[in-house]
Amino acid sequence: MPKPISALLWVLVAVAGAGSFAWLAISRGETISAAWLLTAAVCSYLVGYRFYSRFIASKVFALDAARPTPAARLADGRDYVPTNRWIVFGHHFAAIAGPGPLVGPTLAAQFGFLPGALWIVVGVVLGGAVQDFVVLAASVRRDGKSLGQMAKEEIGPVAGYTALVAVLGIMIVLISVLALVIVNALKASPWGTVTIGLTIPIALLMGAYLRWLRPHRVLEASAIGIVLLIVALYAGRWVAENPALAPAFTLSGTTLAWLLMGYGFAASVLPVWLLLAPRDYLSAFVKLGVVVALAVGIVVVLPPLEMPALTRFTDGTGPVFAGKVFPFAFITIACGAISGFHALIASGTTPKLLARETDARFIGYGAMLAESLVAIMALIAACVLTPGVYFAINAPAAALGTTVESAARAVQAWGFSVSPAELTTLARQVGESSLLSRTGGAPSLAVGMAHIFSRALGGGSLALWYHFAIMFEALFILTTLDAGTRVGRFMLQDLGKHVWEPFGRVSWYPAVLLSSAIFVAMWGVFLYQGVTDPLGGINSLWPLFGIANQLLATVALCVGTTVIVKMGRARYAWTTLLPLAWLTAVTMTGGWVKIFSADPKLGFLAAASALGRAAAAGTLPSGVKDAATAARMAFNARLDAAVAAFFMLAVVVILADSIREWLQVIRGGKPARSTEVPFEPAPRGGAAVAASVAAGAVGGD
């Protein structure tokens, strides 16, 4: 394209994006079309990708297509395989996009759509995508080393071990909060329970098919699995409508919690070909399919955003979770804006697949932009609901009471309009007995998705689409839960072998069972606590997850900054220091408020002492049965405070260790010894492999 035309085009994209943002920000009092939000986001992504990611690729890393990647140099046909960049993009995207970008934006919608939208877009362009890209590029230059290894070798052993323990902590909180989201979506819902329950035998069936019937025919097995998923959807409805069967599948929260713990344990000890692998294939197909379908649906329908730009809950009194916009909008939305967990993927499988190191830009930065778009779509789907309905679904029973009348009164008292009849009708339309206080975000997102799908694609009732969306979300979450439990088991065995050697034997059954049970118990405690919490559990667990995820992002950005400093490019270190400074402010403020706030709805310690006082005075808050329950809840709150304190301490340790290293290197007190593999021109064979793989894919710009 001739230069002036290209420049003009980019000016237009930038103006369209900025104009849409301005329109979103100034419109008050009337509903606004989702098209504005979508345009603002997509234009920002385009500008960010074209200019900022190119700046990082050329100036900061000086990525060079002639430099052989680990996949070319170490090709082994197993881990290191030079792969076409579109395939790596799809694989990387399927790995990073989980339930996080769906749930976080839905919860943060209690502030209105604007804070979430701004953070998702600005956060990803300047933070999340930068983190993923920098970690991927750093790992590609180091034979595909993991984040923990890089932290140890580039920063120091203290940072390395802290990172390792932090990852384990994050897995525990992550799995428990995601399990809680499923429990809240499935409790007292026979349709959902049967449909999700059936996905397990479907996976087993696929596993058996792939093992014995038609070995390794992954696509055939997946096609069968997808058909069976649709059958499961109808089977769920059939059971829910059958008065004899429905009660057997109408389960309480605690029953579901125990079932999920059993499932996690089974996934950790059973052979992977039987459950984990087939489930993962199925989930990847459904994930990619539904994400594309949701994008198409939103573009076709362009629904109005019923939620105002800002609600009164920016002041911190919100019922979905307590706390003000700063820092809680930035903790609630981690995935979609910046997610530390991605650093594990970007230093896991992906760096070993890149055919050319210049692909790191498209895959690291680009795939994160795609995830951010998923988060924007989730925000749109949540804001399609009227605020009254949104709060009736997402506020806990302690705030709403248990009848549609009390719920409507509570929501009206917050200044939103909803009638009891409206809530009853909506529940009936989606095939549930009640939608009240289904906290965790999944159900309200499913209602929003059902609205969009039924308007865009037609095809049956709202109820079918609602349960389809629930199935989609649960499939997402269960793949994180089962794979995460197994990985957690391995990490625990790896740590435990230093204490007792046999504990580390990964194929010795007593050790496998013991370590799996311990790891399940570790997240099970938090899950059970969340399920029995009258405030809904999400209020305390989701912020912990956000803080944990942002802590991991802090580690990743510290590693990235260290790598940049040691390349002799300290003048560009602001690219990672900028998001690092912001995240440090967010996690430290958030952690501090969650521990020490005097408001018992917000601060863990205040909640614990308030419960203690209430129990002593004999005036227990509604929903708390007896003094023993109150004592257990107080203990849980103190445990949460300790976990938050641990995460904050980890941030401080890693920051201090990193800053020490940077200053030493910059002052010249220490040679900038980096573990980067030195640049050697490609040997003919390796270059040929890389070139043949990359052929067909368009080069950089």
Place this chain on the structure above:
Amino acid sequence: MARAAFDSRVEAAATLGARLARRLGRVAAAVRAVVGAPDYDAYVAHLRERHPGARPLTRAEFVDARLRARYERPGSRCC
């Protein structure tokens, strides 16, 4: 003449079919790679090219080893 024209048409259809099948095969391979299914053919091709004397694992052994490795460390699945 008519016979020759017919033959060439059949031949053209056959090559078209073969080309279509090849293309479909490539699409299927790409889809399998995206969902992370172990790629035995690539492994065997790699061994044949780089280590001609080596005995490759059987398909079942290879798939088993790949799947087990995939779920042993964080880095394959996210939130």
